[in-house]
Amino acid sequence: MTETVIKVENLKKYFPIKGGIFKKTIGNVKAVDGISFEIKKGETVGLVGESGCGKSTTGRTMLRLLEKTEGNVYFKGEDIFKLEKKELRSMRPKMQIIFQDPYSSLNPRMSVSEIVGEALLDHGFATRKDVNDKVMETILECGLAPHHIRRYPHEFSGGQRQRIGIARALILNPEFIVCDEAVSALDVSIQAQIINLLADLQAEKQFSYLFISHDLSVVKHISHKVGVMYLGSMVEFAEKRELYSKPLHPYTKALLSAVPIPDPTLTRERIILHGDIPSPANPPSGCKFHTRCPYKTKRCEEEIPEYRDVGGGHYVACHII
Template sequence: MNDDVVVKVENLKKYFPIKAGVLSKVVGNVKAVDGVSFEIKRGETLGLVGESGCGKSTTGRAILRLFEKTEGNVYFEGKDLFALNKKELRSMRPKMQMIFQDPYSSLNPRLSVGELVGEALLSHGLCSKEEVSEKVAQTLTRCGLAPYHMKRYPHEFSGGQRQRIGIARALILNPSFIVADEPVSALDVSIQSQVINLMMELQQEMGFSYLFISHDLSVVKHICHKVGVMYLGSLVELAPKDELYDNPLHPYTKALLSAVPVPDPTIKRDRIILKGDIPSPANPPSGCKFHTRCPYATERCAKENPEYRNVGNDHFVACHIV
């Protein structure tokens, strides 16, 4: 594997069993993640976008092995994550961190900020108790907070400040990869830009990689280097940011981009309205999963699953009509 690649995902699948009856017999599976493949290079941000329930967050958690896989492989810095035993995985944990979506529920209200941010250092034995306070103070300052905030509790902070605490908690372990699961969706718009700019500054300073999960395409365009579009557990398109926004190929990507507000009122954009509801991931359509809502669908789309292929300029797409 290329030394420049931090995370490599190959055909990752995560199914959740559906159980019924007195004996809790498995009668089916919710195919939350269904054959996803991509790479993230050092210092790079990959954005994952798509409608709610498409499998973005499950993909992020499966990559960090917070969920066990159903199938496929995840390589982190050349090591097969799912082949590691508990001790080996624990030693890798500091390098892989997560920023959670909700800054309210992701912080323990019974712990002070100093304890919240510093407990991972002690848990992994990365420094002594005497050194923790100093490291926490440095990290909080780096994230736009003050050292005296260490003695306060989460309920004393605003939403934006809590998310900064969440970022500090991930950052203090000096990771090389961070999964950011919709880190600004619960924040006011004015605070969103501050947190996004902070995340970009920290990345430039420390050189780690992000998997940035979001449903806000304007935020993704600002922070990401590459963008992947998910639909019903599968990647339908993946390309460098400018290539994807300037030249979307998949009908689903075009529909998503048509919904992004344009700041200039004189520009009129043709809105693509998708018909029908999102199919159930427990019973996805045959062939191309998007064919039930696609305005260009043919008979082939209903029968044959399209190949996910490179069409040039590192632009991957899974569509028969492209």
């Protein structure tokens, strides 16, 4: 049986809204509102949804870069939110993140050697004498050249910068990596190279990934399981083939209908969602999707749908299924 690396249980992350003279909390932005899933060793879980649905907040809260509001996150059976500062620091090398923007996530005053090797020194994994050898080995794995080691971020293209970010995450040999829109800022040809690199490294080192993206074609290529988020909630979660061939939730169907088909002779019926996305500070009653759902009933407006397994590990939160 494959080991579970990350387990998320009813995770919530609310951001307070302050108002009035005394800046009292008058409400909350419910960025992540009670989601649950798990990621096994050597597995990639894709997380998709429209901008603002809570994907990135989920990834950052799972790494405890943000403190939770409620729920639990277990890394190999250990609740990371119960760890003391020293214990959390010792666990940091095992959980890394590749940020979305390769321009702002790298320090412009540091060379590649310093950026990638910094964590080795901070965590005592190598001496200053040995750092360059380890950095060289890692950047070569990530598709960079030996002479890049002394250059600075402004001297690289966007794709090369993202490879530096990947090298920085990989050098500590982590077990779990959050890829937060890791290829969205890159050209399509570069995207393919980076995705193939991540897949090759996973096959070799058995990393577990949470791959956050709004591009369903990219998620389909790299993921083993896919979760669909809407307004902070998980509306569907299933094995990749199951979700793409038999989507159940109306929101998932609408997202998949927008994916281009690379064949001009084929057409796909588009499902157009009407209306705007509700505010996460004031979500609708009942099913959050009912304000845009073409199949809504009275029950959808009043009752929150149960997130349940409809068979074979295919989870969905919908009254009409």
